[in-house]
Amino acid sequence: KAGVTQTPRYLIKTRGQQVTLSCSPISGHRSVSWYQQTPGQGLQFLFEYFSETQRNKGNFPGRFSGRQFSNSRSEMNVSTLELGDSALYLCASSKGEHGETQYFGPGTRLLVL
Amino acid sequence: KNEVEQSPQNLTAQEGEFITINCSYSVGISALHWLQQHPGGGIVSLFMLSSGKKKHGRLIATINIQEKHSSLHITASHPRDSAVYICAVLNYGGSQGNLIFGKGTKLSVKP
Numbered sequence: 001k002a003g004v005t006q007t008p009r010y011l012i013k014t015r016g017q018q019v020t021l022s023c024s025p026i027s028g029h030r031s032v033s034w035y036q037q038t039p040g041q042g043l044q045f046l047f048e049y050f051s052e053t054q055r056n057k058g059n060f061p062g063r064f065s066g067r068q069f070s071n072s073r074s075e076m077n078v079s080t081l082e083l084g085d086s087a088l089y090l091c092a093s094s095k096g097e098h099g100e101t102q103y104f105g106p107g108t109r110l111l112v113l
Numbered sequence: 114k115n116e117v118e119q120s121p122q123n124l125t126a127q128e129g130e131f132i133t134i135n136c137s138y139s140v141g142i143s144a145l146h147w148l149q150q151h152p153g154g155g156i157v158s159l160f161m162l163s164s165g166k167k168k169h170g171r172l173i174a175t176i177n178i179q180e181k182h183s184s185l186h187i188t189a190s191h192p193r194d195s196a197v198y199i200c201a202v203l204n205y206g207g208s209q210g211n212l213i214f215g216k217g218t219k220l221s222v223k224p
Contacts, residue, residue, distance in 0.1 A: 033212075042214055090154070102146075103158065104156035107155070
């Protein structure tokens with residue numbers, strides 16, 4: 001079974017631009033969660049999508065948004081990029097039952113200049 | 114104060130040593146995860162616990178719900194165990210993805 005894939009793997013943007021990251025979950029998984037990892041803050045939860053609906057959202061500004069498609073693939077978008085948005089963005093998928101194991105993708109490393 | 118605290122932050126061991134990483138949390142939880150992150154970023158889920166103890170190969174994870182504490186043990190450590198180990202908790206009643214993470218323990222095992 002193919003694992004979670006994320007594209008692109010690396011990205012360089014400048015302040016003020018916007019970016020879209022993509023995550024393809026494991027086949028059969030309906031839940032996709034997004035996380036941001038920075039050296040200072042560590043891993044932080046961004047949001048979770050289940051069956052095309054946002055099920056929960058972390059404490060991030062409205063510049064961070066996401067969506068999920070009918071095939072469970074998910075995208076996250078960051079508008080008006082700031083230097084502090086430089087981070088590793090990870091997505092994880094699961095079947096969606098509470099507390100079960102999530103399977104992480106390799107991440108997208110975003111650098112904002 | 115962070116809701117999930119790990120100790121130690123950094124750990125250096127000699128190959129073959131027994132290793133313990135600790136995780137304490139202050140919120141009510143329905144599950145606790147131990148994750149492993151290698152250089153380059155990829156994260157692997159090692160264990161998901163809600164009570165008791167789990168073992169997989171040389172790795173053992175325990176949780177004490179009353180004391181709000183979990184430990185990850187590595188027996189007969191090997192240089193390939195070098196990684197960052199992250200404890201994450203799922204808040205009781207929280208949605209599936211809403212994990213709260215510790216800052217991680219960076220383990221280096223020397224040959």
